Amino acid sequence: MxxxxxxxxxxxxxxxxxxxxxxxxxxxxxxxxxxxxxxxxIALLGxxxxxxxxxxxxxxxxxxxxxxxxxxxxxxxxxTGLPNIPETIALTRHALSQGVTRVVMLPPFYYKPVSDEGLxxxxxxxxEGVADSRLNIVLYHIPQVAGLGISHDLIDRLRxxxxxxxxxxxxxxxxxxxxxxxxxxxxxxxxxxxADPLLLPVMQMGGAGCITATSNIVARDLAIVYAGANDxxxxxxxxxxxxxxxxxxxxxxxxxxxxxxxAMVGHVWDDPAWARTRPPxxxxxxxxxxxxxxxxxxxxxxxxxxxx
Amino acid sequence: MxxxxxxxxxxxxxxxxxxxxxxxxxxxxxxxxxxxxxxxxIALLGxxxxxxxxxxxxxxxxxxxxxxxxxxxxxxxxxTGLPNIPETIALTRHALSQGVTRVVMLPPFYYKPVSDEGLxxxxxxxxEGVADSRLNIVLYHIPQVAGLGISHDLIDRLRxxxxxxxxxxxxxxxxxxxxxxxxxxxxxxxxxxxADPLLLPVMQMGGAGCITATSNIVARDLAIVYAGANDxxxxxxxxxxxxxxxxxxxxxxxxxxxxxxxAMVGHVWDDPAWARTRPPxxxxxxxxxxxxxxxxxxxxxxxxxxxx
Numbered sequence: 028m029x030x031x032x033x034x035x036x037x038x039x040x041x042x043x044x045x046x047x048x049x050x051x052x053x054x055x056x057x058x059x060x061x062x063x064x065x066x067x068x069i070a071l072l073g074x075x076x077x078x079x080x081x082x083x084x085x086x087x088x089x090x091x092x093x094x095x096x097x098x099x100x101x102x103x104x105x106x107t108g109l110p111n112i113p114e115t116i117a118l119t120r121h122a123l124s125q126g127v128t129r130v131v132m133l134p135p136f137y138y139k140p141v142s143d144e145g146l147x148x149x150x151x152x153x154x155e156g157v158a159d160s161r162l163n164i165v166l167y168h169i170p171q172v173a174g175l176g177i178s179h180d181l182i183d184r185l186r187x188x189x190x191x192x193x194x195x196x197x198x199x200x201x202x203x204x205x206x207x208x209x210x211x212x213x214x215x216x217x218x219x220x221x222a223d224p225l226l227l228p229v230m231q232m233g234g235a236g237c238i239t240a241t242s243n244i245v246a247r248d249l250a251i252v253y254a255g256a257n258d259x260x261x262x263x264x265x266x267x268x269x270x271x272x273x274x275x276x277x278x279x280x281x282x283x284x285x286x287x288x289x290a291m292v293g294h295v296w297d298d299p300a301w302a303r304t305r306p307p308x309x310x311x312x313x314x315x316x317x318x319x320x321x322x323x324x325x326x327x328x329x330x331x332x333x334x335x
Numbered sequence: 336m337x338x339x340x341x342x343x344x345x346x347x348x349x350x351x352x353x354x355x356x357x358x359x360x361x362x363x364x365x366x367x368x369x370x371x372x373x374x375x376x377i378a379l380l381g382x383x384x385x386x387x388x389x390x391x392x393x394x395x396x397x398x399x400x401x402x403x404x405x406x407x408x409x410x411x412x413x414x415t416g417l418p419n420i421p422e423t424i425a426l427t428r429h430a431l432s433q434g435v436t437r438v439v440m441l442p443p444f445y446y447k448p449v450s451d452e453g454l455x456x457x458x459x460x461x462x463e464g465v466a467d468s469r470l471n472i473v474l475y476h477i478p479q480v481a482g483l484g485i486s487h488d489l490i491d492r493l494r495x496x497x498x499x500x501x502x503x504x505x506x507x508x509x510x511x512x513x514x515x516x517x518x519x520x521x522x523x524x525x526x527x528x529x530a531d532p533l534l535l536p537v538m539q540m541g542g543a544g545c546i547t548a549t550s551n552i553v554a555r556d557l558a559i560v561y562a563g564a565n566d567x568x569x570x571x572x573x574x575x576x577x578x579x580x581x582x583x584x585x586x587x588x589x590x591x592x593x594x595x596x597x598a599m600v601g602h603v604w605d606d607p608a609w610a611r612t613r614p615p616x617x618x619x620x621x622x623x624x625x626x627x628x629x630x631x632x633x634x635x636x637x638x639x640x641x642x643x
Contacts, residue, residue, distance in 0.1 A: 047460075079445035082421040083391070112614065113390040135615045137387035137444065139480055145615035152355075152614055172447060174482040306420065306460055307443045307453035 030217040030235035031163060031194040032129060034067025035226075035249045036104060037242035038075040040289050041089060043303040049081065049089050050300070055096030057243075057292070060331045062102060065250030066242060069093065070131055072106040074172055074199070075240040075285055080305040083114050087121050100126035104238075108133030108167060112149060116156040128161040131197055131238070136173040143181040147188075154189050162192050165219065165238075169199040176200065179212060186213065197221050197238045203228055210234055223249070223276045227269055230256030240284065241276045243292050244329060248272045274326055282319070286311045290319055294328045338543035339471060339502040340437060340525040342375025343534075343557045344412060345550035346383040348597050349397060351611040357389065357397050358608070363404030365600070368639045369550065370410060373558030377401065378439055378546040380414040382480055382507070383593055388613040391422050395429050408434035412546075416441030416475060420457060424464040436469040439505055439546070444481040451489040455496075462497050470500050473527065473546075477507040484508065487520060494521065505529050505546045511536055518542055531557065531584045535577055538564030548592065549584045551600050552637060556580045579634075586630055594619045598627055602636045 039061060042053040058069045071093060072078035072086055081089065090105050107118035107130045119130055135141075135149045154162065166185070170176035177196060185193040198206050199221030206225065209218050210233045217235035220226050226237040226249060242249050248268035255261030279287040286304050290311045293301035304310045311319065347369060350361040366377045379401060380386035380394055389397065398413050415426035415438040427438055443449075443457045462470065474493070478484035485504060493501040506514050507529025514533065517526050518541045525543035528534050534545040534557060550557050556576035563569030587595040594612050598619045601609035612618045619627065 074446075079418040080420070080443070082419050082425075085419075085421065110387040111390050111393075112388070113393065117390075135388070137480065138382075138615055139482070141615040142617055145617045148617065149614035172445065174447070306457035307446055307449040309450055309453045309456065 030215065032165060032217040032219070032235060034236045035065065035242060035246060035253045036068045036070040036219065036236065036238040037061045037066045037246055038073040038238050038240050039069050039071045040243050040285070040292055040301070041072075041076045042301050043305065045300070047303065047305050049085060051088065051092035053296075053298070053301075054089060055092050055098070057296070057331070058093050058098050059096065061242065061246050062098070064246035064329070066246045067236070068102045068104055069098065070104045070106070070197070070238040073131060073238065074169060075243070075288060076106070077285070077305055077308065078106045079109075080308070083118060086118060090122060090125065090127065094125055094127070100128070103127050104129040104131055104165065106131045106133065106167070108135070110135045110137040112152050112156065115153050119153065119157045119162065120159070123157065123159050123161060129163045129165065131165045131167050133167045133169070133173055134175060134177065136175065139174045141175060143178055143184070146175075146177070146181055147184050150185055150193070151188065154192055160191065163194045164192055165195040165197055165217070166193065167197050167199070168205075169221065171200065179208060182209065182213060182216070186216065195219060195235060201225070206234060207232055223272050224269070226252050227256050227265065240288050241272055241279065243288055244275050244295055245272050247329065278319070278322055278326070282311060282315060283309070287319065290316055291323065291328070294320070294323055295331045297330070297332065338523065338525040340473060340527070340543060342544045343373065343550060343554060343561045344376045344378040344527065344544065344546040345369045345374045345554055346381045346546050346548050347377050347379045348551050348593070348600055348609075349380075349384045349389075350609050351613065353608075355611065355613050357393060359396065359400035361604075361606070361609075362397060363400050363406070365604070365639070366401050366406050367404065369554050370406070372554035372637070374550060374554045375544070376410045376412055377406065378412045378414070378505070381439060381475075381546065382477060383548040383551070383596060384414070385593070385613050385616065386414045387417075388616070391426060394426060398430060398433065398435065402433055402435075408436070411435050412437040412439055412473065414439045414441065414475070416443070418443045418445040420460050420464065423461050427461065427465045427470065428467070431465070431467050431469060437471045437473065439473045439475050441475045441477070441481055442483060442485065444483065447482045449483060451486055451492070454485070454489055455492050458493055458501070459496065462500055468499065471502045472500055473503040473505055473525065474501065475505050475507070476513075477529065479508065487516060490517065490521060490524070494524065503527060503543060509533070514542060515540055531580050532577075534560050535564050535573065548596050549580055549587065551596055552583050552603055553580050555637065582634055586627070586634070590619060590623060590627070591617070595627065598624055599631065599636070602628070602631055603639045605638070605640065
């Protein structure tokens with residue numbers, strides 16, 4: 028079964044200036060490096076990218092910066108889902124106006140609980156409001172953060188109504204059974220693992236790839252897992268890459284994940300300013316950063332400047 | 336102990352046109368009626384007001400419509416809290432630019448869990464970014480919807496840092512113990528009940544008032560409870576008003592609350608268009624509305640046109 032969206036997408040982190048505005052040149056450089064490392068694309072402005080901590084205008088500027096730096100529109104997949112429909116339409120239309128046709132779309136995440144009927148109506152109004160047949164939407168299932176999830180029945184209903192538009196899902200809930208169920212029920216629907224350790228099993232059960240946070244550091248290893256997941260001859264290389272991915276992931280998750288990922292990217296770029304976060308996320312303290320540095324030392328962290 | 340913000344504030348619902356844009360004249364008329372019914376002010380653009388289902392621009396227009404219709408700035412208390420700091424600052428500054436100095440501010444509600452340190456940093460950046468000594472913030476504690484709440488330690492820290500700015504809280508969690516604890520710990524801090532049945536006990540323990548949804552229908556009764564809560568001579572009138580409030584509230588909560596409140600306001604105005612909601616909220620079905628009408632019949636629903 029071929030998928031409309033395949034590969035390793037990086038849930039790219041967003042570097043900040045001292046005033047916590049997005050550092051656009053550093054972001055564009057990081058996107059280029061991620062692609063050099065083997066990412067098929069950049070899923071910018073997701074949870075790891077702190078999208079919802081930026082204004083609509085800042086989000087547009089961040090996407091524009093990647094495009095201006097020469098990243099191809101078909102390598103970019105921005106998050107555009109907000110709690111309100113008009114701004115979700117505006118962000119999605121802005122992406123399309125720049126030739127970016129694939130977006131990752133959170134459900135409206137303020138009200139809970141909400142019914143599938145309400146979520147269907149919200150997505151339908153966005154799709155009808157965008158009114159562009161080029162649009163490809165990857166739904167975003169991250170109930171532990173958004174406070175509500177995407178049920179299989181909702182996917183079924185959206186695919187039936189908008190078969191050429193609703194083409195995939197990023198599943199960040201971390202439950203392989205949920206991905207297995209979607210792969211079995213929805214042929215041709217791109218199921219993308221949102222957690223690094225699940226890329227391998229997802230690929231082995233017919234999934235489409237991943238959008239993960241640790242890709243900000245170990246995209247090269249994720250590309251190895253992606254390429255070799257179903258090739259017995261590559262089993263050793265895949266296992267070794269997966270071990271490396273897990274080492275970095277387990278380290279980030281031993282702190283608060285997103286600030287740790289950003290501090291780790293600071294080691295990739297030899298730039299401690301990468302550790303900055305926007306409130307409500309709190310940057311790692313100096314003591315935590317020192318602890319992290321000690322634990323990173325034996326892991327042979329990739330270096331962006333050497334790779335460029 | 337006197338409070339900076341006192342009284343009955345209506346968490347005003349927002350009527351919609353057929354295209355689901357806000358019906359600004361109908362909203363302004365409803366605000367006028369609520370004040371005539373005895374509300375001390377309008378807490379527009381809260382959860383009941385579907386604030387987070389509107390764009391930043393629409394929210395500004397909704398506030399502007401109330402002001403243009405002659406509602407005094409000091410009778411309006413809009414919600415201005417969003418997950419991102421720049422737009423929270425922009426909405427708050429817009430209110431201040433119109434002379435509206437009191438706002439209700441959700442914490443940034445995308446990420447969970449977040450630390451008090453992160454929430455403090457977010458509020459601090461907003462307050463410092465707004466940079467207007469006139470600003471009075473009512474914090475908004477509604478963990479069952481926002482997915483995170485306002486701890487007493489966070490209030491303490493904010494009051495210490497910004498004593499003239501962080502002046503109260505709307506507590507919509509529905510736990511009287513939490514309000515009791517805040518009233519005891521923070522003298523002069525305006526604790527406003529977010530649930531209609533709790534106005535009376537909150538006033539009796541030294542609270543400041545309420546911001547509630549059922550006020551869209553029974554503001555007159557809430558005003559009776561507010562005025563007489565601590566006057567034994569009014570105990571009978573208060574009990575009778577409270578019974579009436581509870582009857583409407585229990586009816587709304589026997590459906591999905593916000594759509595039911597809007598349909599009930601439709602009976603106040605004899606205008607079924609009031610039942611419309613924005614996705615992800617789903618308007619009551621025709622069958623539910625018929626059922627609601629039957630149950631409203633014996634309750635002697637107030638009529639806005641007659642009262643005007």
